[in-house]
Amino acid sequence: MNYVPINNVLIDKIAGEWGLKPKDNSGVKVIRTANFTNLGVIDFSNVVLRQVEPKKIKRKKLVSGDVIIEKSGGSPTQPVGRVVYFENPGDSTYLCNNFATVLRPDKSIIYPKYLFYVLFYNHLTRKTIPFQNKTTGIINLKLDDYLNSVIPLPSINDQIRIATILTRVEALIAKRKESIEALEGLLKSTFMEMFGDPLRNERGWETVYIKDLCNKVIDCPHNTPKYSNIFTGFYCIRSSDIQKGYLEFNSTLQVDVATFKQRNVRHIPSYNDIVFTREGGRLGNSARVPQNVNICLGQRIMLFNVDNNIATSEFFWAMLNSNSLQRCINNLASGGAAPRVNIKDVINIKCCLPPLPLQEHFAKIVKKIDSLKERFSQSLAELENLYGSLSQRAFKGEIDLSKVPVIYEWEVEEIGMTGVDDMGLETRVEFTEQDLIELVKKYSGRIFSFEELWKEIGTLPNKKIPMRKEVQDQLIDLLESSNGDFEQVFEILSSQVSRSDSEKQIAFRGKYEN
Structure with a gap:
């Protein structure tokens, strides 16, 4: 495996441009670092318009295959x-802002998607940290130094194969x-569909207060617990542990058994209780408490113990997460930058009470x-682990890439893939x-085009698909070395006879004896 400085595979580095605020809806589209996703994909949904000088637009406009790198930003937990x-998702012109730089790859040396993946892997494995510094609260990337660091550079064909593998896994992750x-x-x-708006109660069901649906409503202790630095199995739920309606325990802090008991004097959270962020x-x-887990409440958290004789926990939880309840809670909040609601206000929200059998069906x-x-x-999780493993092995040269075809344009299909060996690809030779x-x-005895030849090469069994340029070079060598057995001609191809705009095209004639 060869290693080269990043600078050596670039034909240009283009500084970003911010320009001025446009006076109307005119302007050029500018991609900010706010449009970067952590998956390496650009979020085009909120790209801004800026007024930039035409000559700068011409010099700095992005082209498909560019890699944009963040040079200012980051955080204590995420390197710059x-x-x-x-x-390009269409035919618009795009620039990037001045917190980023465009890296334009030399396509004769490096496959653009490969460059992206190797730099994405560098950031994922925190290899940019030695090249960052902090000034006035902003983390900056020492870009010139970073671009002098080396990356693995296999052959172009192997770069394409690596990009093919990672693109397929990436597509599976996205799906x-x-x-x-x-x-x-x-x-x-x-x-x-089943219950309608729980506050407007279009179905005309009985109405009750939220407190009427609960056996208990418990507020958290108003102090910060002492967290344990070893595994105890007693989790202390904070607001960051509630993600999209579910408890996520990946980074949940733990406490010792004494603290667990102390914080649960009034009630030990049990299966299907509802934890709720009130500040x-x-x-x-909100989220439901799962089975077989020991939790206590951290600060800013309250708990609903639902009375299952009149309401199911699933209905109560889904109601709390409904758009109308969320709007109501936000309207009840006070505190500005740190909004909070009083428990009394929450439990006195009036809502519908559908029939219990309907709730049970839900x-x-x-x-x-x-x-x-x-x-x-x-x-x-398995796909993300696979992606990390494949990236590491690919950039160390530990994958047998002979089983992967060179694909320039493809539609990614959802394949059952647990490793490179499971891709169902046969070994191919050069x-x-x-x-x-x-x-x-x-084709001896008739005229044929390069496109006909190229299509047939793509159908050859057990053969690696060569670079298009490689085949063109081979044809030139063949023309120069042939003794009249192979020649270039200018003819109207048979495939074009029916076209009204037919004209003579460069084609070939073979005179080989079979």
């Missing part, structure tokens, strides 16, 4: 140096995330969706000049 891959999001949307739409930027977030739907979401989440001669012999 994120990268995104630019692929799995879309599936999870679709389940979340299905849950909300099912709730609305801070995550105000209104609870069954929730359990099915939970089961699917758990499976999809497990699959997502396409040689002799293979080219054998193909040309098939």
